[in-house]
Amino acid sequence: MLVKKYKDMLSGKSVIRQLSEFATARGQEIGYDNVFDYSLGNPSVPVPEELTDRLIELARLDTQTVHGYSPSLGITDVREAVAASLEKRFGLPYRKEHIFMASGAAGALAHAFRLVTEPGDEILTFAPFFPEYHPYVDLTGAVLKVVPPDTESFQINFEKFYEMLTEKVMAVLVNTPNNPSGVVYSAETLTKLANILREKSAEYGHTIYLISDEPYREIVFEGKEAPCVSAFYDDTIMCYSFSKALSLPGERIGYVAINPRCPDAELMVNMCGQISRGIGHNCPASLFQLVIAQMLDKTADLSVYETNRDILYRELTDMGFTCVKPGGTFYIFPKAMEEDAKIFCRKATKYDLILVPGDTFGAPGYFRMAYCIDTEKVKRSIEPLRRFVREEYGV
Amino acid sequence: MLVKKYKDMLSGKSVIRQLSEFATARGQEIGYDNVFDYSLGNPSVPVPEELTDRLIELARLDTQTVHGYSPSLGITDVREAVAASLEKRFGLPYRKEHIFMASGAAGALAHAFRLVTEPGDEILTFAPFFPEYHPYVDLTGAVLKVVPPDTESFQINFEKFYEMLTEKVMAVLVNTPNNPSGVVYSAETLTKLANILREKSAEYGHTIYLISDEPYREIVFEGKEAPCVSAFYDDTIMCYSFSKALSLPGERIGYVAINPRCPDAELMVNMCGQISRGIGHNCPASLFQLVIAQMLDKTADLSVYETNRDILYRELTDMGFTCVKPGGTFYIFPKAMEEDAKIFCRKATKYDLILVPGDTFGAPGYFRMAYCIDTEKVKRSIEPLRRFVREEYGV
Numbered sequence: 001m002l003v004k005k006y007k008d009m010l011s012g013k014s015v016i017r018q019l020s021e022f023a024t025a026r027g028q029e030i031g032y033d034n035v036f037d038y039s040l041g042n043p044s045v046p047v048p049e050e051l052t053d054r055l056i057e058l059a060r061l062d063t064q065t066v067h068g069y070s071p072s073l074g075i076t077d078v079r080e081a082v083a084a085s086l087e088k089r090f091g092l093p094y095r096k097e098h099i100f101m102a103s104g105a106a107g108a109l110a111h112a113f114r115l116v117t118e119p120g121d122e123i124l125t126f127a128p129f130f131p132e133y134h135p136y137v138d139l140t141g142a143v144l145k146v147v148p149p150d151t152e153s154f155q156i157n158f159e160k161f162y163e164m165l166t167e168k169v170m171a172v173l174v175n176t177p178n179n180p181s182g183v184v185y186s187a188e189t190l191t192k193l194a195n196i197l198r199e200k201s202a203e204y205g206h207t208i209y210l211i212s213d214e215p216y217r218e219i220v221f222e223g224k225e226a227p228c229v230s231a232f233y234d235d236t237i238m239c240y241s242f243s244k245a246l247s248l249p250g251e252r253i254g255y256v257a258i259n260p261r262c263p264d265a266e267l268m269v270n271m272c273g274q275i276s277r278g279i280g281h282n283c284p285a286s287l288f289q290l291v292i293a294q295m296l297d298k299t300a301d302l303s304v305y306e307t308n309r310d311i312l313y314r315e316l317t318d319m320g321f322t323c324v325k326p327g328g329t330f331y332i333f334p335k336a337m338e339e340d341a342k343i344f345c346r347k348a349t350k351y352d353l354i355l356v357p358g359d360t361f362g363a364p365g366y367f368r369m370a371y372c373i374d375t376e377k378v379k380r381s382i383e384p385l386r387r388f389v390r391e392e393y394g395v
Numbered sequence: 396m397l398v399k400k401y402k403d404m405l406s407g408k409s410v411i412r413q414l415s416e417f418a419t420a421r422g423q424e425i426g427y428d429n430v431f432d433y434s435l436g437n438p439s440v441p442v443p444e445e446l447t448d449r450l451i452e453l454a455r456l457d458t459q460t461v462h463g464y465s466p467s468l469g470i471t472d473v474r475e476a477v478a479a480s481l482e483k484r485f486g487l488p489y490r491k492e493h494i495f496m497a498s499g500a501a502g503a504l505a506h507a508f509r510l511v512t513e514p515g516d517e518i519l520t521f522a523p524f525f526p527e528y529h530p531y532v533d534l535t536g537a538v539l540k541v542v543p544p545d546t547e548s549f550q551i552n553f554e555k556f557y558e559m560l561t562e563k564v565m566a567v568l569v570n571t572p573n574n575p576s577g578v579v580y581s582a583e584t585l586t587k588l589a590n591i592l593r594e595k596s597a598e599y600g601h602t603i604y605l606i607s608d609e610p611y612r613e614i615v616f617e618g619k620e621a622p623c624v625s626a627f628y629d630d631t632i633m634c635y636s637f638s639k640a641l642s643l644p645g646e647r648i649g650y651v652a653i654n655p656r657c658p659d660a661e662l663m664v665n666m667c668g669q670i671s672r673g674i675g676h677n678c679p680a681s682l683f684q685l686v687i688a689q690m691l692d693k694t695a696d697l698s699v700y701e702t703n704r705d706i707l708y709r710e711l712t713d714m715g716f717t718c719v720k721p722g723g724t725f726y727i728f729p730k731a732m733e734e735d736a737k738i739f740c741r742k743a744t745k746y747d748l749i750l751v752p753g754d755t756f757g758a759p760g761y762f763r764m765a766y767c768i769d770t771e772k773v774k775r776s777i778e779p780l781r782r783f784v785r786e787e788y789g790v
Contacts, residue, residue: 001565001601002659002666003513009669010662046458055454063441067643103498103675110675118398132672139673170396206396248462250681264397267405271397274404277527278534279674280498280505285683286645 005139014131015360016040019345023354030352036381037354038369041179041330043247045300045372051246054294058287066290070283072273074101074255078293082255085296090228093260100272103252103284105215108239109136110279111256111272115237116209117142117170123211124164125173126156127362128180128333130213133173142170146362154181154324154333155189158196165200171209171237172197177216177226180361180368181333182309182326184220187227194233201235210236215254218245218299220328221306234261237268242292244330247300253288305330308371308378315382320395330372333358337393341367351388353381404530410755411435411526414740418749425747431776432749433764436574436725438642440695440767446641449689453682461685465678467668469496469650473688477650480691485623488655495667498647498679500610503634504531505674506651506667510632511604512537512565518606519559520568521551522757523575523728525608528568537565541757549576549719549728550584553591560595566604566632567592572611572621575756575763576728577704577721579615582622589628596630605631610649613640613694615723616701629656632663637687639725642695648683700725703766703773710777715790725767728753732788736762746783748776 016039023037058066073079079096086094102108117123119141125133127149137144147164150157165172174193176185185193194210201208212229217240220226230236241254256272258265276282283289309326316323316334323334336344341357345367348355358366371378389395411434418432453461468474474491481489497503512518514536520528522544532539542559545552560567569588571580580588589605596603607624612635615621625631636649651667653660671677678684704721711718711729718729731739736752740762743750753761766773784790 002510002663006509006666006669007662009672010665042459042464044459047462052454056451059447059450059454063642064437064439067442067645069437069644104677106677107675110673114401115398116396135669135672136675139670247458249464250462250678252677252680267402268397270405271401274401274530275534277404277530278505280502280531280676281674282499282501282647283645285647285680287682288680 009135016131016356019354019356022349026352033377035352035354036377036384037373038371039354039356041370041372043244043249043300043372044374045247045302045304047247048295048298048300050298051291051295055287055291058290066287068286070101070286070289072276072283073269074099074283075286075289075293078289081293081296082257086257089297090231092230094257095260097266098258098260098269100256100269101284101289102239102254102256103281104243104249104254105213105239105241106132106136107252107281107284108241108254108256109211109213110281111275112211112237112239113137113140113142113171114275114279115268115271121170122166122168123171123173124161124169125175126161128154128178128358128366129362130175130179131360149363151363151366154178154183155185156193158192162196165196165208167204169208170206171211173211173213174229175213176229177220177328179216179329180331180356180358181324182329182331183324184224184226184327185229190227190229190232197233197235207235211239212236213239215241215244216329219302219305219330221309221326224327226328230257230259234259236262245299245302246292246295248288251285251288253284253292304375305372307375308373311375311378311382312369312371315385319386319389330370332369332371333363333366336365336367337389337395339365341365347392348388351384353384353388400534409526411751414749414751417744421747428772430747430749431772431779432768433766434749434751436765436767438639438644438695438767439769440642440697440699442642443690443693443695445693446686446690450682450686453685461682463681465496465681465684467671467678468664469494469678470681470684470688473684476688476691477652481652484692485626487625489652490655492661493653493655493664495651495664496679496684497634497649497651498676499638499644499649500608500634500636501527501531502647502676502679503636503649503651504606504608505676506670507606507632507634508532508535508537508566509670509674510663510666516565517561517563518566518568519556519564520570521556523549523573523753523761524757525570525574526755544758546758546761549573549578550580551588553587557591560591560603562599564603565601566606568606568608569624570608571624572615572723574611574724575726575751575753576719577724577726578719579619579621579722580624585622585624585627592628592630602630606634607631608634610636610639611724614697614700614725616704616721619722621723625652625654629654631657640694640697641687641690643683646680646683648679648687699770700767702770703768706770706773706777707764707766710780714781714784725765727764727766728758728761729764731760731762732784732790734760736760742787743783746779748779748783
């Protein structure tokens with residue numbers, strides 16, 4: 001008999017995926033150039049040329065070096081290189097013993113959740129949040145609970161958080177820079193969060209782990225750096241992906257880095273190797289482990305995202321939208337011009353504007369635009385956006 | 396709190412891994428050339444030159460084509476190519492709708508088990524068997540039960556199988572060509588197996604699925620083909636890996652192919668996409684999907700494995716070992732010269748011979764040699780093997 005829970009999931013299709021399919025279908029009618037598809041967070045900039053060069057050099061080396069089995073925690077030299085890069089950048093004493101190579105952030109999170117939760121345990125996250133967290137967590141048997149947003153700033157709604165942080169909570173999951181808001185958690189936010197976690201860990205007599213999902217860490221604007229979550233709280237499990245920084249989301253390469261100050265850091269990395277056996281993970285592709293080891297402190301040319309952010313933020317606020325200014329990522333999350341963002345986004349499709357309602361992200365009344373598209377297209381979308389709000393909302 | 400089941404697993408180290416570590420350590424003392432390491436099934440032949448050429452060509456194409464997100468079931472053209480190749484080779488009407496791209500056989504099996512078992516359900520497999528099946532299955536919550544071997548032929552012990560095939564069994568897992576015995580299941584074996592599965596599915600009122608783990612499908616000797624498991628039974632879930640045929644085990648590339656004659660084939664492929672969300676799988680690397688699509692009917696030069704088989708089978712039987720002749724893979728599984736194969740293998744290490752006791756594979760009293768090593772080394776190992784059996788067992 002086929003397993004019901006997976007069969008049932010097929011009827012609940014992702015809103016983002018549906019919108020993206022609509023955009024593709026509409027593109028076939030009127031030309032994809034004429035569809036302003038802000039639905040998908042698919043990086044648009046090319047991988048660095050240097051990455052391609054390294055990849056080709058490596059491909060020519062001998063088979064066992066390049067294509068052989070990786071040790072179960074990842075290739076040792078690669079783990080060492082990742083640790084050295086993290087130490088240099090964030091000033092925490094990372095060693096290879098703290099690093100587990102994973103298949104992108106999704107693979108890293110799959111290990112993190114299983115490390116610290118049994119079925120029935122709770123994980124808290126903060127709206128607005130990446131909707132895939134639900135299947136990621138729910139299918140482990142743990143329970144994801146979502147703290148409502150602080151819509152003023154899209155930092156953390158601490159009042160609600162404090163209320164929801166019961167004894168059943170084993171982990172708190174943060175995503176900064178944030179998908180979908182584009183907001184970067186401030187040092188103040190992270191300090192307050194860490195203090196509460198320490199207080200409640202002591203009160204409940206068990207560690208509440210902080211799981212930090214950081215695929216957008218390198219996409220921060222105005223030359224700033226996102227404050228490093230691990231630096232604020234010892235029991236942090238960093239989940240990283242190279243997808244966004246190096247523009248290779250299809251290659252599924254990332255890592256888990258356990259804070260070296262976490263008392264069980266080495267044990268936890270070894271446990272990740274055991275978790276892998278149960279979920280068929282068995283390491284990311286060896287070739288891409290070797291490639292990223294040579295590209296650790298480099299990124300694709302990410303400047304287009306800031307250019308797009310500047311245009312959209314200026315134009316949207318000028319049109320009358322309320323909007324927190326994104327500090328990073330390639331997302332912006334304005335307030336819709338009517339209460340029901342689903343209706344708002346449906347109306348937008350008449351203007352070939354593909355926007356995603358915030359309901360999906362736990363923030364009804366808002367909508368997400370993924371501006372990882374050509375700047376030229378962003379510019380061309382301003383006229384239909386203006387027409388949309390004028391004709392539908394008289395502004 | 397860290398999850399106990401994963402922590403506990405760390406104390407139960409894999410026997411194969413321990414032996415391999417011993418071989419490495421001994422190699423540092425006396426030179427690895429002088430250690431006859433038959434412990435690990437790590438392919439030794441290079442990838443085809445053509446594969447490297449295709450890989451380099453693809454790496455030069457544009458980023459979104461090569462490194463972009465793969466659709467959740469795999470790249471459509473790749474699924475189509477895999478289906479066409481399977482149809483041509485096995486005469487079953489495979490279409491892309493029957494194919495789900497997976498991260499090697501381990502990734503494929505992780506999906507297969509979750510498709511058809513709930514926690515508490517049973518999966519049967521046949522000794523001798525690949526020991527990783529235990530964590531693969533046990534960590535899903537299902538229960539793996541092992542049918543004792545037919546030591547005459549290492550085909551299936553049907554008497555025991557019939558006894559153990561109760562109503563709780565939701566799937567039967569086969570691995571042919573087999574690790575560790577090297578035996579290829581005959582058409583007769585597969586016919587009998589399929590008949591029993593049909594009979595019992597009808598009797599119990601639920602489909603008993605056949606999960607076929609086929610990473611060694613291309614390594615068959617004397618110009619033969621392994622009988623295609625799916626051709627014998629409609630409800631077969633084929634799990635394939637390119638690791639062995641193309642010598643790229645580290646790149647984690649394979650697929651699930653549901654038998655087109657299975658009534659729920661398309662549904663099951665879609666369900667695999669949902670299972671992925673829960674285990675952080677999210678497709679194998681895009682680049683390697685594209686690479687293997689161009690290499691589907693090709694293999695590395697696998698002839699060395701047959702050469703090695705010939706030498707070892709001839710010499711081992713000449714030394715007095717009882718041994719079923721391997722029809723494929725790069726394993727041979729002779730009977731040890733004393734009852735406890737663990738003691739036998741421990742004694743062998745004195746001669747720098749690294750052999751793996753059969754207990755690990757559910758067949759005590761036997762031992763495995765993985766002969767995916769240079770022929771020159773196989774030849775050099777004959778003298779110490781002869782010395783070992785003469786000095787220790789007087790033969």
